[in-house]
Amino acid sequence: LTERLGRIFTALAGEVALSVDVEVRGEITEHDVKVLELAALKGIFSDVVEDQVSYVNAPLLAAERGTAVRLVTDPDSPDHRNLITIRGTLANGSQVCVSGTLVGIAQKERVVSVNEFDVDLEPTDHLAFLTYVDRPGMIGIVGQILGDADVNIASMQVSRDERGGAALVALSVDSPIPSETLDDIEQAISATWVRAANLR
Structure with a gap:
């Protein structure tokens, strides 16, 4: 661990x-x-x-x-x-x-x-983390972009400090997320920070 x-x-x-x-x-x-x-x-x-x-x-x-x-x-x-x-x-x-x-x-x-x-x-082989300002519709956008890139989500969690404040999405996915897909997510939801961890 x-x-x-x-x-x-x-x-x-x-x-x-x-x-x-x-x-x-x-x-x-x-x-x-x-x-x-x-x-x-x-x-x-x-x-x-x-x-x-x-x-x-x-x-x-x-x-x-x-x-x-x-x-x-x-x-x-x-x-x-x-x-x-x-x-x-x-x-x-x-x-x-x-x-x-x-x-x-x-x-x-x-x-x-x-x-x-x-x-x-769970620290699986492929993880991603992103932070953004909490507001409606952002999770759907993330899921749509990953789906369009043929990246399957195994699990997704959202954690926030307060309503409308900073939020973190933690993702476990079945395959590495291409860098251009991460860029698309960052732009689409105005993410303040996006990172992927490939532990395989």
Whole structure:
């Protein structure tokens, strides 16, 4: 899960972050969680460099690119038994973060937060995220554009901070979304931000 969160983080950021915090909360902090930091870095840099990324070279890649890395632990996790958050600061000062956990007896992987918007999303092979100003009809437009591009939606969630405020759409789709289709969506709904993560 942590490695996949790292790959999602890189897709959300769209660039190498200046700093990265790997935050581990809950019962898991009773154990050595250094491996989770390494897993996060492996995921973060897997889609940045062409060479194979391992637990051994991931910290070196971070150092080479000037990314300051910090592991933060907290035994308290109010909403989940365990929670992993990868939070980073970009060159323009903006922040990107993604959180995930394991749920249920089967310990299923779930992404539970993207840039402070609550979601409940399985980290499948092909994901997309977009933010826009909440207003009627936008979801239908997104679905229509994806359908026209022959991209099938497996699941879709909308999260918003308030009515008429900023909203996030989190999508799981069956195939990668072409970049021109993402551009079409961005223009059609005046999205403030569009990102795709292909984890396959």
